[in-house]
Each structure stands twice: as C-alpha cells, then as structure tokens.
Amino acid sequence: MGRKISSRNQPAFPIIPQMNKTKNSADKDQQDRSKAEPLATYFHVHLVSDSTGETLNTMLQATASQFATAKPLEHIYALVRSRAQMERTLTEIDASPGLVLYTILNPELRRLLEVRCSELQTPAISILDPLLNAFTDYLDLEKTPKPGAQHKLDDAYFRRIGAIDYTLTHDDGQLVWDLESADVVLIGVSRTSKTPTCMYLANRGIRAANVPLVPTSDPPAELFGLHKPMVVGLVASPERLAQIRKSRLGGMNAEDTVEDYSDLEHIRKEVLRAKRLCAKHQWPIIDVTRKSVEETAAAILTKLSARKNL
Numbered sequence: 001m002g003r004k005i006s007s008r009n010q011p012a013f014p015i016i017p018q019m020n021k022t023k024n025s026a027d028k029d030q031q032d033r034s035k036a037e038p039l040a041t042y043f044h045v046h047l048v049s050d051s052t053g054e055t056l057n058t059m060l061q062a063t064a065s066q067f068a069t070a071k072p073l074e075h076i077y078a079l080v081r082s083r084a085q086m087e088r089t090l091t092e093i094d095a096s097p098g099l100v101l102y103t104i105l106n107p108e109l110r111r112l113l114e115v116r117c118s119e120l121q122t123p124a125i126s127i128l129d130p131l132l133n134a135f136t137d138y139l140d141l142e143k144t145p146k147p148g149a150q151h152k153l154d155d156a157y158f159r160r161i162g163a164i165d166y167t168l169t170h171d172d173g174q175l176v177w178d179l180e181s182a183d184v185v186l187i188g189v190s191r192t193s194k195t196p197t198c199m200y201l202a203n204r205g206i207r208a209a210n211v212p213l214v215p216t217s218d219p220p221a222e223l224f225g226l227h228k229p230m231v232v233g234l235v236a237s238p239e240r241l242a243q244i245r246k247s248r249l250g251g252m253n254a255e256d257t258v259e260d261y262s263d264l265e266h267i268r269k270e271v272l273r274a275k276r277l278c279a280k281h282q283w284p285i286i287d288v289t290r291k292s293v294e295e296t297a298a299a300i301l302t303k304l305s306a307r308k309n310l
Contacts, residue, residue: 010226038068038183039069041070042073042101043073044073044075044098045073045074045075045099045100046075046089046099046101047060047074047076048077048102048104049079049103050104050105051078052078053076053077054189056076056101065278073096073098075092075096075098083112087112088106089112092306094116097122100122100124102124102125103127104126104145111232121306127309139152160203162207163183163206164199164201165202165209166182166197167198167199167209170182171198171209172195173210175209176220176222176223179229181228182228183201183304184208184230184232185209185210185211185229185230186198186208186211187213187219187277188229188234188274189215189274190212190261192243193234194234197234200294209229213222213273213274213277215269230303230304230307232284232286232303233274233277234288234299235270235285236288237287237289238267238268241271246262249262286300
C-alpha cells in the first residue's frame with residue numbers, strides 16, 4: 001500500500017486568508033493595509049511517486065520558493081505501485097483538487113493518473129519526462145525504467161552511510177588523530193554552522209570532520225600536518241555571531257556566566273584570528289553570514305570538485 005502523508009482538514013485550492021480588521025479609524029485601517037505583507041495563497045499539491053517522493057518534494061520546494069506568497073499544502077503518496085494504490089490516491093486528489101506532480105514509470109498507472117486528472121481538469125505534470133527525453137536524444141540510448149533506482153543498496157549507498165558514521169564520531173574536535181582520513185575538515189569559531197554543514201555533506205557521501213577554534217587555546221597540532229583532506233574555514237560577521245550567541249545564552253539562562261562569549265569586541269578578535277590562521281595556511285574561507293547550510297555545503301562541494309580535477 002502506498003504511504004500517504006497529507007494535510008488534513010485543509011480547505012480546497014485556492015485559499016486566500018482574510019486579514020483582521022483594526023479597530024482604529026478608517027484612515028488608520030487603510031494605512032495599515034497599505035503597509036501589510038502580501039496575502040498568502042494556499043493551494044493543494046499532490047506528489048505521487050512510485051518511490052520515496054524525495055525528488056518531487058525537492059522540485060516543489062525549489063519552484064514554490066520563486067513565488068513569495070505561494071504556500072503549498074503537500075499531500076505525499078509514496079511507493080504507489082499498484083492499481084489499488086493509484087485508485088486510493090485519485091480519490092484523495094478528487095477530494096482536494098490542486099496541482100499533481102508525479103514520477104510514475106508504470107505505463108498503465110501513468111495512464112490512469114493522467115486520464116483521471118484530465119477529467120477533473122487538474123494539471124498533472126511528470127517532472128522527469130523532459131530530462132529523460134533529453135538524455136534519450138543526446139545519448140541515443142533506450143531507457144531502462146526502474147522505480148527508486150537511485151536508492152539502491154550499492155557502493156555509493158554504503159559510502160554515504162560510512163560518511164555519516166565518520167562525521168558523527170569526528171564532530172566538534174573529536175578524534176583529531178584520525179583527521180587524515182577525512183575528505184574535508186571544517187574549522188571556525190563557535191556558531192558558524194560547522195556541525196550541520198558537516199552532516200549535510202555526510203549525506204552527500206563526504207567524510208566531513210570539524211574542529212572548533214577556541215580563543216583560550218591553540219588549534220590541535222594534527223590540523224597543520226594534513227595532506228589528504230581539504231581544510232576550509234567558516235566565518236561570519238561578528239554582529240551576526242553576537243546575536244546568535246546572545247540568543248543561545250538566553251535560552252540556557254547563562255547570560256551572566258560567559259561574558260566574553262557574546263561580547264562583540266571579543267568576537268571580532270576571534271573572527272580576525274580565524275581569518276589570519278586560514279590565510280597563513282592558505283586554507284579557503286567561506287563567509288556563512290547570509291548563507292544557508294545547503295549553500296555553504298554547495299560552495300564546499302564546488303571547491304572539492306575543483307581540487308579533485310586539478
């Protein structure tokens with residue numbers, strides 16, 4: 001049976017929520033409306049897959065992010081591989097009409113989905129078709145359809161699992177004697193997203209370790225003798241770090257116990273020291289101030305690729 005994760009009790013497409021009226025005068029009300037954020041448009045999106053649905057979800061997020069007010073209500077139907085599963089999926093689509101994005105390889109199930117969506121006047125888009133057709137034309141090869149082929153238990157899968165295990169055991173300066181077996185070592189002062197970036201890289205099969213730069217002690221000596229791994233310094237603006245650290249201390253009720261940790265001038269010295277260390281050893285630096293973890297990881301992967309192709 002296909003697994004389904006749906007947004008329950010949600011109104012049908014589209015939905016425009018009403019803003020609350022202010023209790024002030026009509027002029028004040030008009031002024032407030034002129035300054036208000038644009039109204040969000042909520043809509044149903046059905047993601048129908050004969051595999052895990054990860055590809056569909058990624059495509060949906062990438063597309064919806066280009067529309068500031070678009071708020072998709074996701075209905076995910078994974079592992080849909082039989083007619084009975086598809087019939088149940090179509091019943092749900094009929095109940096909450098909206099866009100349908102699908103990755104279905106079985107011709108019979110594709111036809112069933114496409115015909116029913118046409119009857120419902122619901123757009124149905126096979127997101128992989130343009131890429132598959134382009135590959136077929138360019139390579140002059142026939143497709144070998146197999147649902148979930150990218151998730152097979154091959155060498156790449158086990159390398160990824162091994163990378164995750166390595167990253168977990170080499171987090172926050174642990175096992176520094178074993179850093180030579182890493183693909184990349186991230187260094188940086190506190191709160192520069194070293195750990196989440198390492199975990200993201202590990203999920204891409206990269207053995208990533210991280211070493212914190214602590215103002216009260218020197219970096220471990222093992223860091224300076226590395227040959228195989230690429231060492232990358234992560235930095236951020238002192239103002240941003242001060243803001244994050246104050247918030248962290250506030251959550252721990254420890255504002256008065258670690259005074260230097262969130263002091264702006266102290267942080268400026270930390271960041272400057274980190275930059276000088278990277279410059280001295282010719283380690284690349286990435287400023288994460290306005291970067292998401294994904295963007296930071298992408299920049300590191302680009303550097304790794306360039307280094308491998310030298």
